[in-house]
Amino acid sequence: MSTTASSPPSSSNRTPTIHASDIEHIVHANHWDPFGVLGPHPVGENGRPAIAIRAMLPDASKAWVLDLSDGEPGRQIAMDRIHPAGLFEGLLSGRSSAPPYRLVVENGEGHSWQLVDPYRFGQILSDFDVYLLGEGNHLRSYDKLGAHVREVDGIRGVHFAVWAPNAQRVSVVGNFNHWDGRRHPMRNLGPTGLWELFIPDLQPGEVYKYEIKSRYNDYLVTKADPYGFYAERRPQTASIVWDIDRFRWEDGEWMARRAERQALDAPISVYEVHLGSWRRRAEEDGGYLSYRELAEQLAAYVSEMGFTHVELLPISEHPFDGSWGYQPVGLYAPTSRFGSPDDFAAFVDTLHRHGIGVLVDWVPAHFPRDQHGLGFFDGTHLYEHEDPRLGEHRDWGTKIYNYGRSEVRNYLLANALFWLDKYHIDGLRVDAVASMLYLDYSRNPGEWIPNAFGGNENLEAIDFLKKFNEAAHAQFPGILTIAEESTAFPGVSRPTYIGGLGFSLKWNMGWMNDTLRYFSKDPIYRKYEHGMLTFSLVYAFSENFMLPLSHDEVVHGKRALLDKMPGDQWQKVANLRLLLSYQWTHPGKKLLFMGGEFGQWREWNESESLDWHLLQWPDHQGVQRMVADLNRIYRSEPALHQIDFEWQGFDWLELHDWENSVLAYLRKGKTPGDELVVVCNFTPCLREGYRIGVPRGGGYRELFNSDASFYGGSNAGNGGYLEAIPEHHAGRPYHLRLTLPPLAAVILKPQHDA
Incomplete structure (x- = not known):
């Protein structure tokens, strides 16, 4: 990387190893490629190899690189503040590759802490994942996008990934970084429009959103994660990190x-x-x-x-x-x-x-149009059509x-x-x-x-x-x-x-x-609407x-x-x-x-x-x-469920008695002879001696009567049993003479062949 003499003032006399424009873009959270600036980068120093490590640490008054090449407790190398907003750079001379390291940060009150640099990690999503996601053929995209608790290079943390192809910059923001989009800008994965970042040491339960700076009209917005697995309870709108694979199922x-x-x-x-x-x-x-x-x-x-x-x-x-x-x-x-x-x-x-x-x-x-949702996600109509004639349901808003x-x-x-x-x-x-x-x-x-x-x-x-x-x-x-x-x-x-x-x-x-x-009609008028019930069987098996x-x-x-x-x-x-x-x-x-x-x-x-x-x-x-x-x-x-979608499971026994508002039909199972007779009386009139033709003789047990006193009815019925009469009726070789309870249905089951 080239150096420049026009860099902002440094806390040391050393000239920063990056261009002033990169510094400005980073500290104002506008950089298209934050991994090109932050983290470890090889640089030349007086003809010798060196590694520059840069970090955006707005809370820090001082910062060090903790070189762990020889293990704990490590060796501290002071970092220079290369911009007053909190951009630091440390130089590890004589190195051609970055050692294992952490950052040590001290604030203005003298409190210090250590952190693992998110920008020391390489690309997490595989090239194959990126290809499938870009192509739109990754059926398990939920395993890759969103927030996933995982371990990278022995470090536990959370990997974030989101699709925002028209963004200039995307950052992960949350309580853990004071909702500051400068702190965790994401890696841009190129023309697919994917962005990712692994943030070490985050735990399930962390609240987060994506802060998106669009390439168009300086549009800036924070969005909930489209793949978020957990969300704050309304009216709060942030996503919550969660490990959804930890539940142990017992429903084998x-x-x-x-x-x-x-x-x-x-x-x-x-x-x-x-x-x-x-x-x-x-x-x-x-x-x-x-x-x-x-x-x-x-x-x-x-x-x-x-x-x-x-x-x-x-x-x-x-x-x-x-x-x-x-x-x-x-x-x-x-x-x-x-x-x-x-x-x-x-x-x-x-x-x-x-x-x-x-x-x-x-x-x-x-x-919905809620601002934290999918609408106008990256400053463009990304998930929806731009033209409201295609992209809006006006009835529902x-x-x-x-x-x-x-x-x-x-x-x-x-x-x-x-x-x-x-x-x-x-x-x-x-x-x-x-x-x-x-x-x-x-x-x-x-x-x-x-x-x-x-x-x-x-x-x-x-x-x-x-x-x-x-x-x-x-x-x-x-x-x-x-x-x-x-x-x-x-x-x-x-x-x-x-x-x-x-x-x-x-x-x-x-x-x-x-x-x-039909049921909303007074029973006295139902005979004029009889076709409302019979019509359903015209198309029932389509x-x-x-x-x-x-x-x-x-x-x-x-x-x-x-x-x-x-x-x-x-x-x-x-x-x-x-x-x-x-x-x-x-x-x-x-x-x-x-x-x-x-x-x-x-x-x-x-x-x-x-x-x-x-x-x-x-x-x-x-x-x-x-x-x-x-x-x-x-x-x-x-007979009531095996053949629901073919005509072989149903047969009319009485469909034309509109005058009395009565329907009777046969439901059939797959086994020959497995049949039930259903009779419905849609009026409050008790009908005695009502004849229905049936295909077989013998006894018929009354399995069900919706007018039973047990259900709150008048308890009219057939005493639980009927014998088929061996006389033709309505094209059937046998018939039943029934008592039809008022506003009720009965179900009868043949007991044996005659």
Whole structure:
């Protein structure tokens, strides 16, 4: 390196070995290549080799290099202050390479300490990692980017890495360096836009951000780590260093059997949960339960109720409670509202050890504008499109990922794999898929840009979703991917090799809308809406459907499920029991939002606990008992779950009796003769002697009756048993003469062949 006579004043008479412009850039935190200045560098001294060691130490009044060539305690070499801001340089004469060393620092009050120089370490990321990250094909990028506790050359510390291709300079800042961007500028890894720095002696629990100085317009901002594994609890916004690999899992039995438990012919009954409002503390002003408290209570409750899975509303870190997690900032961080990453891992582990699968809502459709988040990350529209016609959801006030940019795709794909890998998540329900598929989603003419072929399909997002499903299923066989998709886009749950998107399941929004609209009608008018129920079977096997009665249906003035039902209180409760019975016996996997299983009266409020006190009343106890029994029957009877996605698993017995608002159908398992008869009476009229044709004779046991007094009903029914009459009816060789309870469903099981 050249010397210059125009350097700032030094604390000695020696001329610094670097140019004044390098000094200025370093002390003002503007240097593109801080490793080209700081740390050890070979220099010439009167024709002899020497090593110059430079460090930016704003707190120091004096500093020394502690030469450890001969081991401890080492030999101290005084450093010169080559700039008043705290830039020091020490010269080790007669050396062609740097020895092992530490820095000794003394402040103006006479206190001294030692530190390991971050700039003595070489590049940490391998060239292959840099290549894959730059190409956007590093599916485990979370193992490389972000903050990782590790050991380098025998020194423990934290390795930081971030992507900011349009930055002039990136620094790690935190409490450990007084949030001073001059102290820890990162190594620039060239055209890939990656920056890295290993900071010795940092420990898990350190709070940090990235301070980014853009190449454009002197834009300066501090950002949370896009790959941060832990975050401060809102309203604080910094990331927290954490070792997410230290948790010891004990869910081996679940993981070994997961694929069979989540097969498409298995019973899948999902309890949808918002962790912040499922249950709260009775004391402390109704504060949150921790992940570990929730784990024990939720596992016990879900086991008692017979659900096979829980589905969590998004648990990625999010700044605004009212977004319910659907506007995440920290995609790689379980929210700190309920504890640490270890606590969340313990939550999943506990549910698995109770035989309960854990699904989470995943949000690659949009992200919020919060300044510490991804928006305008390095002074450019890095993660989002610059054009608001492509890069904004005006309805939600959020930004849209640029799915066509390889690094952004990599970020999202790796995030999906991260949850499946590091936290043993059993499936991802992808939120707002329709908003990803269509360029004109919720946009007026002129507010969107057609694709290259003039259409409204977002080809880049479609390709991304296919790649996501291919990667998730290839890397973690047996997991589920579930699409919340509300349009008729074809092949959502069909394999990508035949042109589908590759999801395991798709929410059946048509069934949900039609069913809830039907049930909201007074029974006297239901005969005019009969087609709302029968229409679902026209398309029921076009996708692998899940039937959702989700959180979206019990908020924003839509009223709770029980309150949607018409009639007096008895009829409302009976209607709710009938609705859930119809859902559990209709083809498709099941999902029910918390509170629906005991008849919550109020709309869901994310800031309050469910109304568990309602369970002191028999009506609510009855609904809860019934759901538990429905789950038990659903899991034990193959006819209700084995053939959900093919017409061979279903047959109408009565679909045309609109006048009486009665439906009857057959559900079938894979074994010949494994059948159940389901009959639903959607009016409050008791119907005696009602005839239904059935395919076989003999006895039929009444497995279930939603009108049972045990559930709060009137206890009308068939005495638990019926004998088929050997006379043709409705094209069947036998028929049953039934008593149909009011606003109720019954399930009958053949006992033997005639």
